[in-house]
Amino acid sequence: SRLLIISLPFERIPSVDAAGVSIRISQVLVLIGVWFFCLLVLKKDQKILSLKIKSVNYFLFWFLVFAIPSFFYVTNERRFLTTMIATLLVFLATFIISQFEKNPFARIKELSISILVASVFGAYQFAGDMIGLPISLTGLRESYTKAVFGIPRIQGTALEPLYFAGMLFLPIIAALVFTATKKRLILPIKNLPGWLTNNTIVFIFLTLISLGTNSKAALVILGLIVMVLLLFLMMKLQIGQLVKKISWLLGLVVFGGLGVVLYIPNIREALGLIIYFFWLTIIGQAPSAVERLAFIDTFNQILPDFIVTGIGSGQFGPRAIEYIPFLKANNNITAIVNNVYLEIWLEFGLISAVIFIVMLCYVIIKNLRHILHQKDWYIDKTVAQIILVFSLIAYCLQWLTFSPIFIMPIFIILGLLESIDNN
Numbered sequence: 001s002r003l004l005i006i007s008l009p010f011e012r013i014p015s016v017d018a019a020g021v022s023i024r025i026s027q028v029l030v031l032i033g034v035w036f037f038c039l040l041v042l043k044k045d046q047k048i049l050s051l052k053i054k055s056v057n058y059f060l061f062w063f064l065v066f067a068i069p070s071f072f073y074v075t076n077e078r079r080f081l082t083t084m085i086a087t088l089l090v091f092l093a094t095f096i097i098s099q100f101e102k103n104p105f106a107r108i109k110e111l112s113i114s115i116l117v118a119s120v121f122g123a124y125q126f127a128g129d130m131i132g133l134p135i136s137l138t139g140l141r142e143s144y145t146k147a148v149f150g151i152p153r154i155q156g157t158a159l160e161p162l163y164f165a166g167m168l169f170l171p172i173i174a175a176l177v178f179t180a181t182k183k184r185l186i187l188p189i190k191n192l193p194g195w196l197t198n199n200t201i202v203f204i205f206l207t208l209i210s211l212g213t214n215s216k217a218a219l220v221i222l223g224l225i226v227m228v229l230l231l232f233l234m235m236k237l238q239i240g241q242l243v244k245k246i247s248w249l250l251g252l253v254v255f256g257g258l259g260v261v262l263y264i265p266n267i268r269e270a271l272g273l274i275i276y277f278f279w280l281t282i283i284g285q286a287p288s289a290v291e292r293l294a295f296i297d298t299f300n301q302i303l304p305d306f307i308v309t310g311i312g313s314g315q316f317g318p319r320a321i322e323y324i325p326f327l328k329a330n331n332n333i334t335a336i337v338n339n340v341y342l343e344i345w346l347e348f349g350l351i352s353a354v355i356f357i358v359m360l361c362y363v364i365i366k367n368l369r370h371i372l373h374q375k376d377w378y379i380d381k382t383v384a385q386i387i388l389v390f391s392l393i394a395y396c397l398q399w400l401t402f403s404p405i406f407i408m409p410i411f412i413i414l415g416l417l418e419s420i421d422n423n
Helices: 002-006 025-042 055-073 077-100 104-131 161-167 169-180 198-213 216-233 240-263 265-282 287-306 316-320 325-330 340-348 350-373 380-398 408-419
Strands: 015-018 021-024
Touching (some): 002 025, 002 077, 002 104, 002 408, 021 025, 025 077, 025 408, 055 077, 055 340, 055 350, 055 408, 077 408, 104 169, 104 198, 104 380, 104 408, 161 169, 161 198, 161 380, 161 408, 169 198, 169 380, 198 216, 198 240, 216 240, 216 380, 287 340, 316 340, 340 350, 350 380, 350 408, 380 408
Antiparallel strands (some): 015 021
16 A cells, blocks of 8 residues: 555556556556455455445445446447556555555655655656757657657656646645645755745745646646635634745746746747647647547537447547547547546446546545544644645546546545545
8 A cells, every 4th residue: 555655656657568558556556455455355354354445435336336338338348448457456546545554644745755756857857858868868758848849848757747747736735734734744954044944845846847747727726726725724724924935935936937038048938838838728729729629529429329328438539530530540549538527427427427526526525524623733634634635626626627537646645535534
């Protein structure tokens, strides 16, 4: 469980490609965990047999049961098996962590450090792509390089920049909450000025890395979540100094950024491209926006015949090629709806989609209610709960703009949140 949590950022790097699929550290750890669990059940271990199953796992079980009718409409068996196995693995990750993790507060600190290490690699990627290093040295996918976008984009150890931007939600939120509750996220650094703490350094660095991903939806969601989180913390914490510090840092970043933009032509050009692409996305004319709209339109064309049953896991791509010429030309069956809730509805059926949304709402509302009823927000358990619930909310919002369901980091956070004992 501990290793599985720490492995969260290591999605594409390191991984192994075999039989047309990418095998990741987290997936191997899940299989090892399931192996040991099955051995303990077979030997009738009393601790295992007396486990009280967490509610989230019942939701995931019934999700799969009500998805069975969709299996009869599968048109591409290979794609179905690949995506279904990936979905089962992320569900099992939530099961392992929710049932066996005993110290979520410590795991949040370790996970933040793990993502921090991946972010240092991301900073190297940005600098390397800026000066023209080949992808064999930067570890970037060719489709996310400066040569394609006109600007460097940080991908880190994730499959895509938007996935890495999502991974950064948790440590950025953790840095804020740790500062508000006067706790230390990483080891102290000596001889720092009073306004600059280790938490502040982590917050500034990871925010800059998030900006470097140029994932527009994630950046908007991050800004929104930070503002809501600060208002939430004001209910029971004295965070006047934190708000002043953030305001001061924002002012410093803005003035420092203006100086950099004015005196470094390459940065000025890159910023202009970012703003230009952001505007094109808003008006629906960016290449990515056009593609997303095409996928949503195809979803609307396929759904009417399968509203209740669904078409089977991973089957949007195989069916979408009949509606979208550029997919058919490349025989690309891996297309996704780019909205997980719509994709679940289409692929797993209406009842499973409702179960999934109810599960997320149940977990978030249950934990928010418990936090609000907790008098002391400075204790480790409550600090962990605040970080995890706001990280999950951020991911749920980002999930409106991407898919598929089998995103391991989200299910690791879900498992961590459910591992907290609220009795």
